[in-house]
Amino acid sequence: MSTGHEKSKGYANRAYAESLSQFGELIHLPRCGGYLLKRSIPGTSDFDAMGSYPLFFCEDWSLLNEDLATLPEEIISVSIVADPFGAYSRKKLERDFDVVNPYKVHYIVDLDKLGGKIGSHHHRKEARSALKEIQVEVCKDPAGFADRWIELYQTLSRRHDIHGIRAFSRTAFEQQLRMPEIIVHQAFHQGEIVGAQLYYMQGNVVHCHLGAVSDKGYKVGAFYAMDYYAAKYFSGTARKLDLGGGAGLSGANSDGLSRYKKGWSSETHPVYFCGRITNSARYDALAPLQGQENTNYFPAYRFGEFK
Numbered sequence: 086m087s088t089g090h091e092k093s094k095g096y097a098n099r100a101y102a103e104s105l106s107q108f109g110e111l112i113h114l115p116r117c118g119g120y121l122l123k124r125s126i127p128g129t130s131d132f133d134a135m136g137s138y139p140l141f142f143c144e145d146w147s148l149l150n151e152d153l154a155t156l157p158e159e160i161i162s163v164s165i166v167a168d169p170f171g172a173y174s175r176k177k178l179e180r181d182f183d184v185v186n187p188y189k190v191h192y193i194v195d196l197d198k199l200g201g202k203i204g205s206h207h208h209r210k211e212a213r214s215a216l217k218e219i220q221v222e223v224c225k226d227p228a229g230f231a232d233r234w235i236e237l238y239q240t241l242s243r244r245h246d247i248h249g250i251r252a253f254s255r256t257a258f259e260q261q262l263r264m265p266e267i268i269v270h271q272a273f274h275q276g277e278i279v280g281a282q283l284y285y286m287q288g289n290v291v292h293c294h295l296g297a298v299s300d301k302g303y304k305v306g307a308f309y310a311m312d313y314y315a316a317k318y319f320s321g322t323a324r325k326l327d328l329g330g331g332a333g334l335s336g337a338n339s340d341g342l343s344r345y346k347k348g349w350s351s352e353t354h355p356v357y358f359c360g361r362i363t364n365s366a367r368y369d370a371l372a373p374l375q376g377q378e379n380t381n382y383f384p385a386y387r388f389g390e391f392k
Contacts, residue, residue: 095266095287096168096294097142104260105137108250114152119143123160126386131367133384136165138250139329140356142287146173150181153361161364161371162384169193169327169354170290184360184383189330192343192350196320199351203316208348212313215306219279221314224269227262233278234258234269237297245332249390261294270315272298272307280307282315289324291315312349330356360384 095101102111102120109122112134119141121134134156143149153163167178169191178185194203203209224230235258242252253261261267266287272280280298284291293315298307312328319326328350331343360383362368372385382388 093266093286093288095142095285095292096137096140097144097287098264098266100260100264101285102137104257104264105250105253107254107256108138109135112156114143114149116148116152117143117145119149119152121163121165126161126371129371131364131371132160133162133164133387134160135163139166140168140292141165142168142171146171146177153181153363156363158364161367162360162362164358164360164383167357167359169356170325175357178357178359182359182361184358186358188356188358190353191330191356192328192346193352193354194316194326194328194349195324195351196316196326197324199316199320203313204349208309209313211306211309215310216313218274218305219307219310220273221270221310222273223318224271224281227267227269228259230269230271230281231255231259231262234262234281234283234297237278237281237299237302238295240299241297267294270311270318272302272311274301274305274307277301279305280311282311284315284319286323290327291319291323291325292327293329308345316349327354358383 097118099113099120102122105122109124112121112123114121120137121141122137123132123134125132156163166188167173175185204212235255238253238258241247261283262269264285266285268284268286268291270282270284271278278299279302280296282296283294285294296308296311302308316326328346331346332340362384368384368386
C-alpha cells in the first residue's frame with residue numbers, strides 16, 4: 086500500500102530514478118537523499134554521472150557535497166540540473182560544483198494568486214475555444230494508459246527530433262505511470278484521446294512532467310484546454326504549478342514553447358546546470374581526445390550529446 090509520504094516525493098522518489106535505469110546505473114547518495122545515473126563514457130573505460138532527467142532533487146542540499154566527495158574514483162565528473170525549488174543558494178552550488186550556469190527558466194503558475202484569472206487574455210480565449218470541442222478529465226488508470234501515452238509521445242518525439250534519455254523508453258514510461266504520485270490528464274475530441282499531460286505532485290508543488298498530443302490534438306488546441314484545466318484542477322491542492330522550461334539547451338527563452346508557457350505563468354524560477362570534476366587527471370585527458378578541449382560545454386568530452 087502506498088503511503089502519503091511516498092505520494093509527496095515525485096521526482097525525488099527512488100522509483101522515478103529507477104525508471105531511467107536503462108540510461109545508467111543507479112547511484113544513491115545516502116546523506117543528501119538524491120540519485121545519480123552512472124554512465125559509461127563511449128570509447129573509454131571511464132564513467133561519469135548525471136542527475137535524473139529532467140531535474141535533480143535531494144532531501145538535504147547541505148549534505149550533497151559530502152556525497153559527491155565520496156564518489157568512486159572511476160567516476161570522473163558529475164552533472165545535474167538543479168530543482169528550481171531546492172533549498173540552496175547559488176553560492177552554495179558554486180561551492181559544491183566547478184561549473185554553475187543559468188540553464189533556462191521554469192515558468193510557474195502561482196496557484197494561490199490566481200483569483201479565478203488563469204493566464205493571459207489570449208491564452209484564456211484559446212482555451213475557451215478549445216474546450217468547446219475538447220473534454221479534459223483525470224485518467225483513473227494511469228498504468229493502463231501506457232500504450233496510448235507512448236503513441237502520443239512518439240508523435241512529439243518525431244516532430245521535435247527527440248532522442249536519447251529525453252525520449253525516455255517504453256520501460257521508463259510503464260514504470261513512471263505506476264508511481265503513486267503521478268496524475269494524468271487526458272484530452273478527448275469526439276470520444277478520441279488527442280492529448281495527455283503527466284504531473285507529479287511533490288509537496289506543495291506540482292511539476293508538469295510531460296505533455297503530448299496527436300496531430301489532431303494540435304489542430305484543435307488540446308494543449309490550451311489541458312493547461313487551463315490543470316490550473317483549475319490543482320488550485321487549492323498545491324501552491325505552485327511548474328510548467329517547466331522552453332525548448333532546446335540555450336536558455337534564450339525566445340522559442341515558441343517559452344512564449345506559450347509564459348502566457349500561462351505568473352512568475353519564473355531560475356534553473357542551474359551544475360558540473361563537478363571528480364577526477365581531474367582523467368577529465369583533462371579525455372577532452373582533447375574528443376577535440377573539445379576549448380569548449381564551454383560540460384563535460385567537454387560529451388559535447389553535442391543532446392543535439
